[in-house]
Amino acid sequence: MSDYYPIFVDLRLKPVLVVGGGNVAYRKVQTLLEHGAIVHIVSPDLIMELKDLVDSQRCFWANKEYSSEDIQDATIIFSCTEKDEVNANVSIDAQKNKRLINVVDDPEKCSFIVPSIMERGDLKIAVSTGGSSPIVARQIREQLQMQYGQEFEDYLSLLKEWRKKVKSGLSSEQKHVFWSKVTDGEILELIKKGRLSEAKGVVERCFRSLLD
Ligand SMILES: C[C@@]1(CC(=O)O)c2cc3[nH]c(cc4nc(cc5[nH]c(cc(n2)[C@H]1CCC(=O)O)[C@@](C)(CC(=O)O)[C@@H]5CCC(=O)O)C(CC(=O)O)=C4CCC(=O)O)c(CCC(=O)O)c3CC(=O)O
Ligand SMILES: NC(=O)C1=CN([C@@H]2O[C@H](COP(=O)(O)OP(=O)(O)OC[C@H]3O[C@@H](n4cnc5c(N)ncnc54)[C@H](O)[C@@H]3O)[C@@H](O)[C@H]2O)C=CC1
Incomplete structure (x- = not known):
């Protein structure tokens, strides 16, 4: 246990x-x-x-x-x-x-x-070694900070903005297609490169294409 x-x-x-x-x-x-x-x-x-x-x-x-x-x-x-x-x-x-x-x-x-904690907007990661080694918990937190950069803040707030619309506007099959597409890496990569409005455009187009 x-x-x-x-x-x-x-x-x-x-x-x-x-x-x-x-x-x-x-x-x-x-x-x-x-x-x-x-x-x-x-x-x-x-x-x-x-x-x-x-x-x-x-x-x-x-x-x-x-x-x-x-x-x-x-x-x-x-x-x-x-x-x-x-x-x-x-x-x-x-x-x-x-x-x-x-x-x-x-x-x-x-x-x-x-635990040792890190935050990127709505992303929060807590690391524990159950007290075995607080230093290792800190080191893992530092590695995670490198792996999950500031882009996650805009990425998650963009996804959050779309959640309501998608919940009420798409069928469950369409939802699956939508979320798979917008989380496949392209949007995150665009945001990472500072191209947030382009990323927003891609999400918008993906939503519209499912309604057609
Ligand atoms: C059990 C626990 C209880 C609790 O505090 O909740 C605990 C216990 C003890 N810590 C000790 C030492 C140190 N702890 C730190 C740092 C942190 N300690 C934290 C948590 C915890 N520490 C819990 C377990 C977490 C887990 O393992 O899951 C962090 C994660 C969170 C926080 O404190 O906010 C934070 C890192 C935050 C970050 O940077 O992200 C550093 C400095 C460093 O490493 O930077 C040192 C000095 C180096 C060393 O001695 O290791 C000692 C020995 C004292 C002695 O020997 O004199 C004990 C007592 C014992 O183990 O008996
Ligand atoms: N869990 C963790 O993250 C870590 C725990 N530790 C341990 O934590 C303990 C505290 O470390 P430090 O803050 O560096 O020690 P410190 O000696 O700087 O601080 C101890 C504080 O407790 C106060 N205090 C003493 N008797 C008191 C009483 N009767 N009522 C109220 N306050 C009282 C002192 O006045 C002082 O302000 C140490 O035993 C250390 O081994 C050390 C590093 C990390």
Whole structure:
């Protein structure tokens, strides 16, 4: 049986607790903010980068050591301290309260782990080694970034634009022909070469030819 079930969670406006104010906490906070979470940090100190985020009101900070009541309504909790005992307490409290918990230096105490992620518009790829080697997860993410370039952003938004029209305007057989044609590589190649309007024209013509 596999340990971790992967899902993509909508964290926009959801309260998330981060315990600790060092480099690892900073890395987790950055990704959380990029995904719209409301981040509450509890730590007796913060590295400068986190202090800047607090000063610019991008997240909240309680300047204190962690205690059980800090959990409040956080749906997801990250324990990012260097102290085993503190991390263990946060993990116990989180599990008692049935919240999801990530303990950064002990996969055994985690109910979830964080993958290495890359985005190209609507394309999001998350890579995990199940904790076996975070460095390998990062290296694979870097390779994927080279393989899937910026062109995927325009490519996917163009395909998305057509989804509604195709859904209501074509039969299931025609749909199959349409999607096979527009995803056969030609459109992607044109976008990659910076010829987006030409690519749009090819899609349009493909749609029309199916209606004839
Ligand atoms: C289990 C997990 C728990 C969790 O954090 O969720 C975990 C645990 C640990 N990481 C450690 C070390 C490092 N981790 C990184 C980086 C990343 N770590 C991330 C995730 C995870 N790390 C989860 C498993 C992911 C998986 O494997 O699927 C990434 C993917 C995501 C993120 O953090 O946002 C992010 C790369 C993001 C990117 O660049 O894309 C680097 C720096 C680097 O490599 O750049 C180092 C230093 C080099 C080294 O020591 O390896 C240590 C040892 C600490 C020690 O020995 O002191 C532990 C503890 C242990 O394993 O016991
Ligand atoms: N999962 C991951 O991605 C990685 C995990 N690690 C591990 O993560 C841990 C943290 O690493 P760093 O951020 O570099 O450490 P750090 O020492 O810079 O930061 C630890 C932070 O925890 C705070 N803290 C300590 N006691 C606390 C308490 N009682 N309540 C609240 N906050 C408290 C400290 O004040 C400090 O801000 C280390 O144990 C390290 O081995 C390291 C690299 C990557």
